[in-house]
Amino acid sequence: MPMYFAPMEGLTDDIFRRAHKACFAGVDKYFIPFVAPTQHCVFMPKEKTALLPENNQGLYAVPQVLTKNVEYFLWAAREMRDMGYPEVNLNIGCPSPTVTTKGKGSGMLKDPESLQYFLDDIFSRSPLPISVKTRIGYDSPDEWPRLLEILKHYPMLELIIHPRTRSEQYRGDVHPDAFALAAENVSCPLVYNGNLFTAADFQAIQAQYPAVSLMAGRGAMTNPALFQEAAGGEKLSIPQLRTFIDTLYHGYAARYDQSVIIGRMRDVLKMLALGFEDSKKPLKAICKARTLDAQHLAIEQLLSLPLKETPAFGDT
Ligand SMILES: Cc1cc2nc3c(=O)[nH]c(=O)nc-3n(C[C@H](O)[C@H](O)[C@H](O)COP(=O)(O)O)c2cc1C
Incomplete structure (x- = not known):
């Protein structure tokens, strides 16, 4: 079963x-967080860094575009093709208000007719095969049948479905019926995304949909060995996690100054801490640390704790 970060x-x-690629097995594709092209037709420095092929060497990376403008999409896709990417992903799922109020991300689901025109254009003119990452509606799952009716007509490389609406953000249960409807009606390859927190969660979806690929986010941030475990490999261990944290730290230290290193590491460590028993104290120390020494101490505190039997984002 193909698995995607x-x-x-x-x-x-x-x-x-x-x-992650250096330390853990199991990921077939890493999706790059979105770039949002504008009329200036340049990638922002942060976007450029994210996309540079040399920064993605040794792994299969998929660039993602967030826009409602056909020409901006096509410009970004051409740039990505020229960089050597074999595919591009369209984001019509982002629920962030700063994105949706501009009619982008899951804001595009609010107006199915405009979405259809947009898809007509990009699918007929894109220099790269397109996959789409979507939610099942803006306000209500009742919107999904109509959206699916539109989405199913395009030659998508893959359709990645997060079966929640925009208003549900990342909270609560997903809507398995909505995914089932897609599995019955769509002929392109499907990818399931949402609340895959343990290897058993992967296996349950695989048993139900053997042909579907699986994408995990938060679960893999808390247990970075999730994919390797789901593939039948080793469970997360402290030595492997220590190597990962060291590798990450050295990566950030080679590029950023202290405050950025601390910030980047903190965001990752907060997710990792959810995989440990009784991690309240080190978590507090991680959040408070303002120097690398203090952060290092907090990391040591965390790594001295036992890992949860099944480290999982969802049980916190
Ligand atoms: C902090 C954060 C940032 C995210 N950034 C993106 C993004 O750039 N592009 C995207 O398509 N989805 C983004 N997502 C959504 C995730 O890719 C994924 O769909 C979501 O977390 C649900 O999957 P999960 O239950 O496995 O975490 C983001 C989610 C979170 C929590």
């Missing part, structure tokens, strides 16, 4: 992706 803006940057 979900894009997570602010977390799964190029340094994170390379460190």
Whole structure:
């Protein structure tokens, strides 16, 4: 079963992706957090860093575009093709208000007719095969049948479905019926994304949908060995986690100054801490640390704790 690391803006940057690939097995594709092209037709420095092929060497990375403008999409896709990427992903799922109020991300689901025109254009003119990452509606899952009716007509490389609406953000249960409807009606390859927190969660979806690929985000941030475990490999161990944290730290230290290193490491460590028993104290120390020494001490505190039997994002 193909397995994908979900894009997570602010977390799964190029340094994170390379460190993860160096330390853990099981990921077939790493999705790069979105770039949002504008009329200026330049990538922002942060976007450039994320996309540079040399920053994604040794792993299969998929660039993602967030826009409602056909020409901006096509410009970004051409740039990505020229960089050597074999595919591009369209984000019509982002629920962030700063994105949706501009009619982008899951804001595009609010107006199915405009979405259809947009898809008509990009699918007929894109220089690269396109996959789409979507939610099942803006306000209500009742919107899904109509959206699916539109989405199913395009020659998508893959359709990645996070079966929640925009208003549900990342909270609560997913809607398995909505995914089932897609599995019955769509002929392109499907990818399931949402609340895959343990290897058993992967196996349950695989048993139900043997042909579907699986994408995980938060679960893999808390247990970076999740994919390797789901593939039948080793469970997360402290030595492997220590190597990962060291690799990540050295990656950040080679590029950033102290305050950025601390910030980047803190965001990752906060997710990792959820995989440990009784991690309240080191978590507090991680959040408070303002120097590398203090952060290092907090990391040692964390790594001295036992890992949860099944480290999982969802049980916190
Ligand atoms: C902090 C954060 C940043 C995210 N950034 C992106 C992004 O750049 N592009 C995207 O398509 N989804 C993004 N997502 C959504 C995830 O890719 C994924 O769909 C979501 O976390 C649900 O999967 P999970 O239950 O496995 O975490 C983000 C989610 C979070 C929590």
